[in-house]
Amino acid sequence: MLWFVGLGIGGAEALSDKIKKIISESGVVYFEQFTSPMKEHETKFLEQLTKGQFKLAPRWLVEDGKEILEAAKTKQVALLSYGDPYIATTHIELRIRAISDDIKTDTIHGSSAITSLIGECGLHFYKVGKTVTIMSGISSSTAYYTIFENLKLGNHTIVLLEWNQNKNFFLDPKDAIASLKVQEKEQARKVFSDDTYGIVASRIGQDNQKIIAGKFSSLSKTDFGEAPHTIIIPGMMHFTESDALKVLAECIEPPEDNTPKIEKISAQMMKKYIPMVRRALDQITPYYKDSKEFAGVLENADLYIKDAERFYSQGQDELAILSIGYADGLVDALRIAKGIEPEIP
Incomplete structure (x- = not known):
């Protein structure tokens, strides 16, 4: 039996009784931290709930999957993930492999920071286009053109920022903005400038959550505090979205639409x-x-x-x-x- 358990974004104190029961009854509990980190005291709490084996699972172990699947053939195994387990395509692939091996699977879904941050900013989720990721040292040309396509349709873009578990490295939003501006110089499609409006959502679901919005010129000089961070590039904002953002975020400048600023x-x-x-x-x-x-x-x-x-x-x-x-x-x-x-x- 293999459980895919989403821990949500509320921390250890927000875990349901059902999740605690699954953890305590599992022979092996794998806690993957490569999709998003959990604080040390929260990891310790999960370990204390576990009566069987508790193992931290790096990316390679989940992607390989052999150890997890082998254990699930003879005992109940729980794979714990911050947020919702199926935000990571690696987990979907592992579940398909488990079912193909006649291993019973089940799921506990949890709130994800990726989906929650849209509502936390007051934006309409149905207006979100394709999500992109920006990595350090790698060209952001794909992100550039994806955001361009989203903006042409008036859609918002969620921009995920690199987290390297092995190096405990988080890409700073200022560096991500700088990489998009570098792409602008290379691509010259008039997508980004200092006047581009962005939203930086930090530590969504945590007690010190912070949302800061403003033009790139202002965001490039802002300290967003500790990670994790996510950037949102809004397209066309309904007046209810703009009004909500003014209340829910620290707006350095008033909310602005980006779609009218670009040309096809x-x-x-x-x-x-x-x-x-x-x-x-x-x-x-x-x-x-x-x-x-x-x-x-x-x-x-x-x-x-x-x-x-x-x-x-x-x-x-x-x-x-x-x-x-x-x-x-x-x-x-x-x-x-x-x-x-x-x-x-």
Whole structure:
């Protein structure tokens, strides 16, 4: 028998009688701490509840799973996790393996800091997009583009920060913000700036919980205290979300939406390429003023540019891109025929 037990975020004193009973009746209790840490006195409390073996489980032991599954074939085993056990995909995979080995499994779900922090900030959970993680020393380009996609839809993004159990290392929110700004310089999609609004939720569920919100320029200079921390990048906030955030958080600046501050890649392209192709057409036209056979080509290039402008104004970005692409191709052909070098974007 293998129990997956979520301890929630309320600490040892918030454990239900059922959880305490499962722990005390288990032959082996594994307490994994790689998803989030528990304080030493809380770990000690769990150990005291255990009548069988109590073992701290590092990431490799849970990912390998062989020892846990082997023990669960002959005795009741409990795998304890801070928060909810299935926030970690490793635990889902272990449960599937257990069921495949005809090992009975059961679950005690617990509140997770990842889900709880949304309500603690006063945000609407159904507006949360894809979650991302930022690690130290690793490019945050994936996080950059995921947040970009979420913002385009008006969604909020939960940004998880690295915790290295072996090194007892927590990534500081200021370093995570700095890494996103580095990506902005490299990607240049106008997603992040000093005016980007962020929320840093620290120690959710603990007595010293703290939520601080403000622009990146302010958050980059703020001490958030001890870990763990999570960043939220809000998209479009309903007025009830903004009002709640003002009450529930320390707002260095008033809440702001980030979605209106960004532009879709297609919009950025249109702003760049429509004027560029128009200039190129104006440049090449005088070379063909006496060439009637090319009048139709020039006219079509002009019409495609106008189509691109019209489609873009109507929000039909795909058609706008196709139209400006056709216009650019015609103009390039006209330039090549005259031996004129194309403009480099």
